[in-house]
Amino acid sequence: MLSAKNLDVRYGQFRAVRGVSLEVKQGETIALIGANGAGKSTLLRAIAGALPIYSGELSFKHKVITHAASCDRVKQGLSLVPEGRRLFTEMTIEENLLLGKTINRAGDWDLDRVFDTFPNLVKRRHAKAGSLSGGEQQATAIGRALMSNPELLILDEVSLGLSPLVVDQVYASIEKLRDAGTTIILVEQALDRAIAFAKRAVCMLEGRIVLDKLTADTNRHEITEAYFGLQQSATQEAS
Amino acid sequence: MINSLVQAILLGGYYALIACGLAFMFQVMRIINLAHGSLAILSAYIVWRITDALAFSPFVSMLIVLPIMALIGWLLQRVILERASKGGELLPVLTTFGLSIVIDNLLFQHFGANTRSLASYVGDLSWESYEVFGLWIGKLPVIILCTAIVVIGGLDLLLRFTPLGRQIRATAFDPETAGLVGIDARKIAGISAAIAMMTVGISGTALGLRGTFDAYAGAPQLLFAFEATIIGGAGSLWGVFFGGIILAIAQSVGALIHPQGFLLGGHFIFLTFLFARIYLNRDFFTLRHWLGKKTTKVEQHEN
Amino acid sequence: MENTSYSQLQATGIYKSFGRVQVLNGIDFTMDTKDAIGIVGPNGAGKSTLLSVLSGAQAPSDGKIILNNQDITHTPARQRAKQGLVRTHQIPKPFSGITVFENVFVAAIHAATNDREEAYDMALESIKLCGMLHLANREADSIGLLDRKRLELARALATQPKLLFLDEIGGGLTEAEALALVDTILSLSERGIGIVWIEHIVHILLRVVKSLICMDSGQIIAQGNPQAVMSDQAVIQAYMGGSVDVVS
Amino acid sequence: ADDDTINIGFISPRTGPLASFGKTDGFVLEQARKALADGMTIHGKHYKVNILDRDSQSDPARAGQLAKELINQGVDLMLAISTPEVINPVADASEAAGVPTLSTVMPWEAWYYGRGAKPGQPSPFKWTYHFGFGAGEFYKTYMSQWALLETNKKVGVMYPNDADGNAIRGALVPRFKEAGYTVIDPGAYETGTTDFSSQIAQFKAEKVEIINSFPIPPDFAAFWRQAAQQGLNRQVKIIQIAKTGLFPADIEVLGSLGPKIASAAYWHKSFPYTSTLTGQNGTQLADLWEKESGEQWTQQLGATLSLLDAATEALKRAKSPTSRSDIRDAIATLNVTTIGGKVDFTSGPVPNVSPGPIIGAQWVKGTGKHKLDYVITENVTDPNVPVTHKLLPYNR
Amino acid sequence: MKIKRSNAYSMATVIGASLLFVALVSAAFVASDNVLERLTVLFVYVILAAMWNTLAGFGGLVSIGQQLFFGLGAYATIRLADFGIPPFVAVLMAALLVGLLSWPISKFMLHLKAAEFGIGMWVLASVGHLLVNLDPLIQGETGTSLISLNVYQIETRRVLIYLAALISMVGLLIGLFYLLRSKAGIAMQAIRDNEEAADSIGVDAQTVKKWFFIFAAFGTALAGALWLAQASSFQPKTYFSVQWTAYMIFMVLVGGIGRFEGAILGALLFFAVETWFAATGVWYLVGLGAVAVLCSLFLPKGLWGAIESRLGLRLIPVGYQVTDETLKSHKP
C-alpha cells in the first residue's frame, strides 16, 4: 500500500532520514520506535507531505506521490496526526474536527462518532482548541485525522500527554480501526503497548531503519538492543 | 449636533468599507498588509481608466475591476505573501511596506501627478442628497454605508458558517497543518487574498467616488483603515464596522472641540481603545470574579 | 492558617476561572520545599493551570499563596523565579532565535547570579545534566520536540531553583531515556531541590516522588502516599480506568 | 567652476505629490536652454550658461540635500520654485552656504516668517530673495473680485494649518473685517481631514454667500462635495479658492461642481508681457506647450519662465556673473519686467521680497478644446492684464 | 575559556574601526565640502538604521513610528534654540529630552503586541506631528528654521556638524554594542522569542524592553536633531514623515535584520544607492521598494546574513559560542 524507496530527508545540510526503505501492506499495523531524535517524525512528516523528500521515491496505492501535495495525499486516504498536535487553536473543537472532513472521503467517521470515542471532548466542543488541556488537544487531533476516513492512518506520539484512562480509550478506538482493516503506523514510546498493538515493529536509529520485524518474532530486549548504542551513551551522559 | 452625528455615521460607513479588506487580511489571514492603501488607490485608478476610456458608469467598471483585483490578490499571495509569511509575523509587514512604495511610484509613473476622481462620471450623484426631517443626507454616503454593511455581513457569514470560511481560517493559522488535514492550502490562501482584494476594489471605487485620489493618496487611507480595524477589535468583522463608525464619531467630536482636532480625535480614540483593551481585559475578569465571589479584588500580573 | 517555621509552600483556597470556565475549584495544598511531589489527573483536570498559578504565570481568581511565610500571591513570575520557584512548560517555549546555550545562559544570568563566569558554569552544568551539550551551539528552533522539552528543563535548572515545577517532561521518551531522566530528577531531589512533577507516565513518576496528588475537575481528589493514592477508588475511576499501567 | 561658465542650479518638484507644479518645468527649461544655447554676453565678456535642474521629488529633505550638492558643485546662482516644501529648505541651505538664491510661487510671508524672521526685526537673510504674490495681493484681489457681485458680505473662510493657510489667515481675516465683511472662521483645520460637517453647518447657519479657502485638492473635493450634499452650494455666490484650482485637473475632478469656481492666478497666458529670456509672449508659450504636450496650459508655465527671466536679468546686471556676492548684489537691486510681470527688490514690504500680481479669475465651462476655460475677471494687482469676462455667481 | 565572545575577525575589526575613526576625524580638516556633507548624511543614516535594528532586530519590536522621535528631536532642538540655548548644546539636550519623554511612552506602548505596537507607534507619531503643529513657534506646517546656526561661518559650521554626527554615531554604536553584549542584550532576544517564557525564568521583560526603547528613542532623536542642524529648515511634515521609518526599514532589511553589522552595511548601501540613483526620480523609489521586497523574500537575513552564513564571518559578535574544547572536555 505504501512503499518508500531510499528516502532521504534533510533539514538544510543535515540528513535527518537517510536512505530509508519501507513497505507497508494493506491492513498492517506498524509501530515505529526509536530514540529521541532518531528521525521518526521527520520520516512520517515526509510521508504525509509536510516535508519535501530530498531523494528517493514514495508511492501509495501504486501511485507515485513523492512530490504530491499533502492535501492530495489526504485525498487518497493518507492521514497524519502530527507530533505536537498542531490544532487550529483559535477555532473550536468542532470546527477543528469539521476541517478534517474537508476531503469528504466515504466512511463512517463523523462528528458523532468522534465524540462517542472521546467523550471528554463533548462538553468542550464549542471551546477554542487553544484553551484545551494537553490531553484534550491530543484527542481532538486524532479525531480530526479520523474525520477524513483514512486508509492509512499515521499517528506520531499517540499517547503523549494523555492520561492513562484516555490512552486506553484511544487505543481501544484505534484497535477498532485496526480490526476494521485500517492500515496504521504509529510512534509509541511505551514499548509494551506498542508491541501489544502492532503486528510489526520498525526501529530507527540516527535516520536509518535498524530493525524491521514482526512483533511476534521479536521481544523487548531485541528492540531496546536495536537502539542500544545511542541509549548507552545517553544514559551515561545524563548520569 | 444631530447632523454631525449622522454625517459621522455616514463617514464611518466609508471607513468600515476601506477597513474591511485590511481587517480581513489582518484578522483572518494574519497578514498586516501595509500596501492596503496603495492597492485601494490602484483599484481606483483602474476603475477610473476603464470608466474614462469606455464611458461606462463607474459602477459597471467596478464590476469589471473586481475580477482584476481578485487576480491581483491571487498573484500577490502566490508571488509575495506566501513566501513572506513563512518568515514569521514581521516579514509580511516589511514586504508589503516595500510593495506600497513600488505601487505608489509606479502609479505616479503611469498616471502622472493629476488628481483624479470618479465623481464626475456619475453626474450629480456624488453630491445629491435626501432631505429627511431637516437633515441633509448625501445619497452617495448612504450607498457606501449600505455597501459596507453588505460586504462586511457577507464576509462574516462566509467566514463563520461555510466550509470555505473555515478552511480560510485554518489555512491562515497554519498552512502546513491545513495541508495535512486535506486542505489545498495554496489554493485557499490564494482565494482569501483574492477575496480581500475584491473588497479593496470596492473600497477603492468608493474612495474614488466620494473624494479625489492621486498616486500617493494611499497612506492616510491605510491609517484610517487600521484605526477602524483595531478599534473594532480582533473579534469579528462586524467589530470593524463599528470601529469605523466610532472612529468617525471621534473625529467629529475632535473637530467640534478644536478645529484642528479632527485627526487627533481619531488618533486619541484609537489609542484609548488600544490601551483600554489591555487594561480593562484584565480587570474584566477580576470584576466578574469580584461580583461572583464577593472577595477582594485580585490584581492580575503581567505575563 | 498559622505559619509554620520551616520552609514551606502553601496554597489555600485557589480558584481560577477563564471567563465562564471554572478550572481550579478551591485547591488547598501544602508542601515542604524539599519534598518531591507528583501530580496526576485526567486531561483537563487543571494540573498545568495550578502550576501556572503557583509559578506566577497566571494570577488566581481567588486564594492565597505563601512561600516561607511570605505572601507571594501577587508576586510576578520573574520575582518568584529569582526566589527559586521555577517551572517548565508543557508545550515548550524555547527562545527560538538564539542558541541552546544562550537560552540557558539567559536564565542563569537573570535568575541565579550576576557573575558572568559563574553563569557560564551554571548554564553548561545544566545543559550537561540534560544531555544536550552536543546541541549547545545550535539555534533553538532547529531542535526537535523532545530536545525542546529537555531545553525547558535545562533552562529551569540554570536558574538554580529551590523548587522546580515540571510539566510533563517525560512524555515521549523511550524507556531508557525516561530512566535517565528519573536519575537526573532524583539527583536534583537529593540536592535538596523541591520537585512538583506532573506526569502521565505513572510508573516513572513513582520512582521519584514521595507523595502524590490526584486532581480532577479542578479539585484534589486524593493525596498522600503514592501507593494509596493509586489504589484510591476515585482515582482509578477518574484517571486510571482499567489501565494496565499501574505501579510496577 | 571655470571662469567663463555660469552655473545655475534649479530645483523644483517634478515627481511626488507636488508634481503638478513641476510638470511643465521640463518644457520651460528646454525653452530657456534653447535661448541660452549660445551663452550670454555680459559686460562684453562671453559666458556659457549651464542650468543644472534637479527634482526635489516633493521631499523637502531631498530638496535641502540637492541644494547642498549643487552648492558644492559650485553653482553661482540657485533657483527654487513652487511651494514651501521646495523653496524653504533650498533657501536655508543657500543662506547657510552664502549662495545667492531666487525663488517664486509661494506666499512670501510663509517664505519670510516661516524661516525664522521676526516681524519688526531686521531681515536675517543675506543671500536669499523671493518674488511673487503674498497676502497683501490676495487681499486686494479678493476685495476687487468680491465687489463684482452683490452679496451679503458674509465670508466663510477655510484655511488649513499649513504654510499658505497660516500666512493668509494672519494677514487677511482682520482686513476683511475692516473692509466691512463678516468673517466666519471655524479655525484652521489639519490637511487630511475627511469630514467638514461642523464647518459646513456653521456656514449654513450664518448664511455665508462667499467662501474663501486655501485647500489642497483632496481636502477641497471632500469639503465641497459634502457642502453640496448639505445644500451649502445653493447659497454661495462666490467660492474663491486658491492652491486647488491652480491647475485644470483639480477642478475637472469636481465634475458638475467645478465650473464657476473663482480662483486667482499668478500668471495667465494673456499677461501682456514677453519673456526677457526667450522673447515669447504668454500666448506663444502656452500654445507651444499645448502643441508639444497635448495638455492644457497652466499658470506654472509663466511662473517658471519668469524666474528664469529674473535670474538671467540679474546675471546681466552683476559686476561679475561668476561671483556669488556680485550676483547677490545684482538681485538686491533688481528691477525688471519678466513674462510674469514686475520683479522689483528695491521697494518690497520687507527686504529680500518683491511682491507680485495675483489676478482674479474663474473656471468656466470650456468653449474650445478644453473641458474648462480659465478666464480673467479682475486685475487690480496688475492693471496691464486685460479683464475678459464677468464674474459669474456660483449658485446660478 | 569556556565561552567565546570574540574571534580573530573581531580583533581585526576593532583595529580597523579605530583606524577608520581616526581617518574620519582627520577628514574633517582635509576633505572637500561635499564629502563632509555627504558623510554627515551617511552618519545620520547609520544611526537611524542601527536604532531601528535595535528595536526590531534584537527586540522584535517593529515600529512604524520612529519618525516620532526623529521629529521630536528636531522640534526640541528648535524650541531650545529659540530659548537662546546654543545650537549644539540644544541638539544634545533635545535628544536627552526626547529620551526622557520616551520613558512614559514606553510605559504604554510596550504593553502592545506585534502589529498593534507597530501601528500604534505610527499613530503616535501622527499625534506628535499634530501636536507640534499646534505650537505657535512652528506655525503649523509652515515650520521655521534653525537660524541661530547662521552665527557660525559656513566652514566651521560644516566641520562642527560633521564631527557632531561622527561622534554621535560612534558613541551610539559603541553604546549599542555594550548594550547587546550585556545581560539585557541576551534577555531582549529571549523576550523577542517568547516573552512569557522569559518572564518565567526571571527576566524583567518590561524593564529590559523599556531600556531598549529609550535607547532607540534617544538615538533616533539625536539623528533628527543632527539632521536639522545640517538642513536648517524645520517643517513638521518633513520630519514626522513615515518615509524616515521606510528608510530605516529598507536599510535594516537589506543589510541584515538582527545583525549588528547588518544595519551599518544597510546604511552604506542605502547611501550609495541614493547617491547614484536618486536622480532617476520615480524609478529610484520604485527600485528601493522593489529591493526591499526582494530582500525580505529571498534574503530574509539580509546581505550580511548571507555573508555571515556563506563565509562564517562575524565581525562584531554579540552572542555566546561554547568553545569546542568545552564541548569535548565534557564528553566522556
Ligand SMILES: Nc1ncnc2c1ncn2[C@@H]1O[C@H](COP(=O)(O)OP(=O)(O)OP(=O)(O)O)[C@@H](O)[C@H]1O
Ligand atoms: N526543524 C528542524 N530543523 C533542523 N533540524 C531538525 C528540525 N526538526 C528536527 N530536526 C533534527 O532532526 C533529527 C530528527 O528529528 P525527529 O524529530 O524526526 O526525531 P524523532 O525521532 O521524531 O524524535 P522525537 O522522539 O524527539 O520526536 C533530530 O536530530 C532533530 O534535531
Ligand SMILES: Nc1ncnc2c1ncn2[C@@H]1O[C@H](COP(=O)(O)OP(=O)(O)OP(=O)(O)O)[C@@H](O)[C@H]1O
Ligand atoms: N487560557 C485558557 N482559557 C480557557 N480555558 C483554559 C485556558 N487554559 C486552560 N483552560 C482549560 O482549563 C482546563 C484545565 O487545563 P490544564 O491545562 O490545567 O489541564 P491539565 O490538567 O494540565 O491537563 P493535561 O494533562 O491534558 O495537560 C482545561 O479544560 C482547559 O481547556
Ligand SMILES: [Mg+2]
Ligand atoms: Mg518525533
Ligand SMILES: [Mg+2]
Ligand atoms: Mg497540562
